[in-house]
Amino acid sequence: MVFTTPQFVVFFALFFGVYFALAGRPRKWWLLAGSYAFYGSWNAAFLLLILGSTLLDFWVGGALGRTEDAVRRKRLVTISVVANLGALGFFKYFDFFVESAAAGLAALGVEADLPTLRILLPVGISFYTFQTMSYTLDIYRRQIEPTESLLDFALYVAFFPQLVAGPIERASHLLPQIARVGRGLTADPTGLVLIAIGCFKKVVIADNVAPLVEATYSDPSGVYAPALWLGTYAFAVQIYCDFSGYSDIAIGLGRLLGLDIMTNFRSPYAAVGPSDFWRRWHISLSTWLRDYLYIPLGGNRGGWFFVRRNLLLTMLLGGLWHGAAWNFVLWGAYQGLLLIAFRPAFFARAAERLAAHPISRVASIVVRRLVFFHLVCIGWALFRAGSLADCGVIVGKLLSAEALQVGAWLEQVEASGEGAWLALMAGVMGGLVLLQNLWPTDTKRVTAALTRLPFGVVFSIVAILLYACMIFAPEQPPPFIYFQF
Numbered sequence: 001m002v003f004t005t006p007q008f009v010v011f012f013a014l015f016f017g018v019y020f021a022l023a024g025r026p027r028k029w030w031l032l033a034g035s036y037a038f039y040g041s042w043n044a045a046f047l048l049l050i051l052g053s054t055l056l057d058f059w060v061g062g063a064l065g066r067t068e069d070a071v072r073r074k075r076l077v078t079i080s081v082v083a084n085l086g087a088l089g090f091f092k093y094f095d096f097f098v099e100s101a102a103a104g105l106a107a108l109g110v111e112a113d114l115p116t117l118r119i120l121l122p123v124g125i126s127f128y129t130f131q132t133m134s135y136t137l138d139i140y141r142r143q144i145e146p147t148e149s150l151l152d153f154a155l156y157v158a159f160f161p162q163l164v165a166g167p168i169e170r171a172s173h174l175l176p177q178i179a180r181v182g183r184g185l186t187a188d189p190t191g192l193v194l195i196a197i198g199c200f201k202k203v204v205i206a207d208n209v210a211p212l213v214e215a216t217y218s219d220p221s222g223v224y225a226p227a228l229w230l231g232t233y234a235f236a237v238q239i240y241c242d243f244s245g246y247s248d249i250a251i252g253l254g255r256l257l258g259l260d261i262m263t264n265f266r267s268p269y270a271a272v273g274p275s276d277f278w279r280r281w282h283i284s285l286s287t288w289l290r291d292y293l294y295i296p297l298g299g300n301r302g303g304w305f306f307v308r309r310n311l312l313l314t315m316l317l318g319g320l321w322h323g324a325a326w327n328f329v330l331w332g333a334y335q336g337l338l339l340i341a342f343r344p345a346f347f348a349r350a351a352e353r354l355a356a357h358p359i360s361r362v363a364s365i366v367v368r369r370l371v372f373f374h375l376v377c378i379g380w381a382l383f384r385a386g387s388l389a390d391c392g393v394i395v396g397k398l399l400s401a402e403a404l405q406v407g408a409w410l411e412q413v414e415a416s417g418e419g420a421w422l423a424l425m426a427g428v429m430g431g432l433v434l435l436q437n438l439w440p441t442d443t444k445r446v447t448a449a450l451t452r453l454p455f456g457v458v459f460s461i462v463a464i465l466l467y468a469c470m471i472f473a474p475e476q477p478p479p480f481i482y483f484q485f
Helices: 006-019 025-040 044-065 069-108 125-139 150-158 170-180 188-218 226-255 274-278 282-296 304-322 327-341 345-354 356-385 388-398 406-416 420-439 443-451 457-474
Strands: none
Touching: 006 025, 025 044, 025 150, 044 069, 044 125, 044 150, 069 125, 125 150, 125 170, 125 282, 150 170, 188 226, 188 420, 188 443, 188 457, 226 356, 226 388, 226 406, 226 420, 226 443, 274 327, 274 356, 282 304, 304 327, 327 356, 327 388, 356 388, 406 420
């Protein structure tokens, strides 16, 4: 069940109709039942997996809260980490590593017929695995106390708005709110506006630039380099509108339930460097990697080598988290190298000198954002590529002199009769990136602006956005990109 389908509209009406008719503890049970129904609509068998993860980590959390023995605490948290990562590794990476091993042996001249399982990937497993693991890790670190309510914890794990594609919530933020479901929480109607905005991003923008991305990346060796750049810009817009659109809908649904879900995006294409980018893009994942991987590895402590090792390992694993394919590993390595390359202090000193004069400060910000946006796009090319071979072809073309041969490509576009459509797509993409730079936004800022508007204006905005979704929706809309992760 996808947020932007008629099936979800029916689910939405039935679920909220009953939810608001209930009060107290029955409302909490109804929310859990709705969450399991939502998740089970993909594959009911995988409900056993999420139930198993819930029961295990609830038990581990409770046991950690009842013991002060250091050895036992380590054993308990190890059980949680190994079980969660074991399930994630089995379902998501087993075939990938087997196939990679077979390919490696074949390259050495050894033919090996290694068994693969062709396992169906449970939707959302990367998200709820990290969420449950953070719960036991935070208890182990004595940062939170375990909950005594299995119902509350089950809701924390299976909360349907953010279950299958995040944001990855922390127990310290979401669990106290869940404990109040049915008593003391008030629905926030601005959630409807966020839902409409998210649907517009996904259906009207992301789904309509998707054919341009697919046409470009299905055969990168057969397209002009300028066309490849346009397709890469299109993917930058598609993945942002697709993923941030999902997050907006999730946050909006949470607000209708009276719950506050964390902001996951903050104008990422206005970033001036990699650290700034990861404070703006998929914030729930980047902070998770920082708190549970980068800092435990040593973080900024240690010498020159160790800090850069920590950065590279964190981003390599962050890339692998996104999918069982080598292009994701390469993308993670690229992000790690960007963090390393931008780390030297002379960048900061140069920025401070430029900021001393108003004109140079503005020019510096514009140039830095423009340059880094293109570095991000090169990373997206690696992310979107279908194979390692395609990665080499795509990056080679993007950075070649052929990329400057715009005239020949425009002649081809004119002959194909697609010039007006491509110009429209380019305008939409450029406008969105420009808007992020002129008015950096996040969901809280948008909501604050909406609360100052008259009700009639807000209602009109919602109606227009949803009407546009109905008019411009493709016949076969693609699923959210991050469902595959």
